[in-house]
Amino acid sequence: EVQLVESGGGLVQPGGSxxxxxxxxxxxxxxNYMSWVRQAPGKGLEWVSVIYSGDRTYYADSVKGRLTIxxxxxxxxxxxxxxxxxxxxxxxxxxxxxxxxxxxxDYWGQGTLVTVSS
Amino acid sequence: DIQMTQSPSSLSASVGERxxxxxxxxxxxxSYLNWYQQKPGKAPKLLIYGASTLQGGVPxxxxxxxxxxxxxxxxxxxxxxxxxxxxxxxxxxxxxxTFGQGxxxxx
Numbered sequence: 001e002v003q004l005v006e007s008g009g010g011l012v013q014p015g016g017s018x019x020x021x022x023x024x025x026x027x028x029x030x031x032n033y034m035s036w037v038r039q040a041p042g043k044g045l046e047w048v049s050v051i052y053s054g055d056r057t058y059y060a061d062s063v064k065g066r067l068t069i070x071x072x073x074x075x076x077x078x079x080x081x082x083x084x085x086x087x088x089x090x091x092x093x094x095x096x097x098x099x100x101x102x103x104x105x106d107y108w109g110q111g112t113l114v115t116v117s118s
Numbered sequence: 119d120i121q122m123t124q125s126p127s128s129l130s131a132s133v134g135e136r137x138x139x140x141x142x143x144x145x146x147x148x149s150y151l152n153w154y155q156q157k158p159g160k161a162p163k164l165l166i167y168g169a170s171t172l173q174g175g176v177p178x179x180x181x182x183x184x185x186x187x188x189x190x191x192x193x194x195x196x197x198x199x200x201x202x203x204x205x206x207x208x209x210x211x212x213x214x215x216t217f218g219q220g221x222x223x224x225x
Contacts, residue, residue, distance in 0.1 A: 035215070037162075045154075045162065045205050047215040058213045061119075094161055102168045103209035104152040108161035 002026035002107045004095050009112030016085050016116070022078040022095030022109055030073040033098035035105060036080050038091035046091070049080065050098060063089075085116045120144055120208050124218035131196055131223065139191045139221045141206035146186045150210035153182055153191045156220075157202045165204075166191065201225055 008020040022034070036048040049059045049069040057069050068081040078095050092113050096105040121144035131137050141151065149169040154162040164173045166182040169189055179194045193200055206218040 037217075044220040045156075045207075045217040047207075047217060050212070050215065060214065099167070102150060103212055103215075104164060104167040105154075105162070105207070106164055106173070108163070110161055 002097070004097065004107055004109035006093065006095055006109040006112040009093065009114045011115045011117065012085055013118050014085060014087060014116055017081070017083040018085065018114060020080040020082065020093055020095075020112055020114070022080075024076050024078070024097075027097070028073075029071050029076050029078055033100060033103075034069075034071065034078045035096050035098050036067075036069060036078075037094045037096055037105070037108075038089075039094070039111075040088075040091045043091075048093070051078070082114070085114075087116050090114060090116045119214050120147060120211050120216050122206055122208055122216050122218040124204075124206055124221050126221060127219065128222040128224060130225070132225065133196050133198055135196050137193050137196060137223065139204055139206075139223075141184075141189045141191070141218050143187045143189075143208055143210075147208045147210035149185050150208055151182070151184065151189045152207045152209060153180075154205045154207065155200075155202050156205065162205065196223075 003025045006022045035050040051069045066084045070079045092111040094111045095109045097107040099106045123142045151169045153166040156162040170182045203220045203222045
């Protein structure tokens with residue numbers, strides 16, 4: 001059974017850093033495309049980042065240069081390193097598996113809440 | 119970037135009614151359009167991909183159509199469990215994925 005479990009969320013001050021993890025079971029992270037999507041309280045879904053084969057990565061303009069997606073094959077885990085955090089980064093962060101061709105997000109984690117506040 | 123616009127933003131309906139949600143893309147995206155359902159406090163769930171293909175396990179009362187810039191999600195007869203928020207997403211650009219702003223379907 002495919003499962004994604006996020007962790008690492010919490011309260012952080014503006015300008016601070018945090019690393020989110022997304023541990024997968026039922027499939028191999030390294031063999032798949034993976035993405036992060038966030039949702040601010042009471043708002044819609046915002047795509048954040050994606051990682052493809054060969055570790056090609058892409059980011060939304062709103063997070064470029066501050067958030068970094070990566071993965072650890074040995075731990076079957078996806079990461080989102082977050083730095084220079086801003087209050088507007090406050091959101092539930094979801095990881096999702098990206099089905100290849102056609103592209104769609106077929107499995108999602110339950111989400112982890114990041115709150116950026118002093 | 120490709121912009122996705124859903125209408126309406128909210129919709130009130132009753133059990134048994136037929137409802138349609140529209141999603142428009144700022145440029146042609148062929149049939150690279152996906153629909154997700156989200157219930158409060160839960161992760162989004164894939165309903166339809168490729169504009170019209172139902173994900174496994176999704177009831178047949180859900181259907182999708184469209185091509186190019188205009189797409190629709192139709193629920194033929196609302197069930198109580200269908201009251202949720204629905205999002206469209208374009209996957210034509212795989213460099214920047216974009217979601218619509220969502221349509222909240224209320225009783």
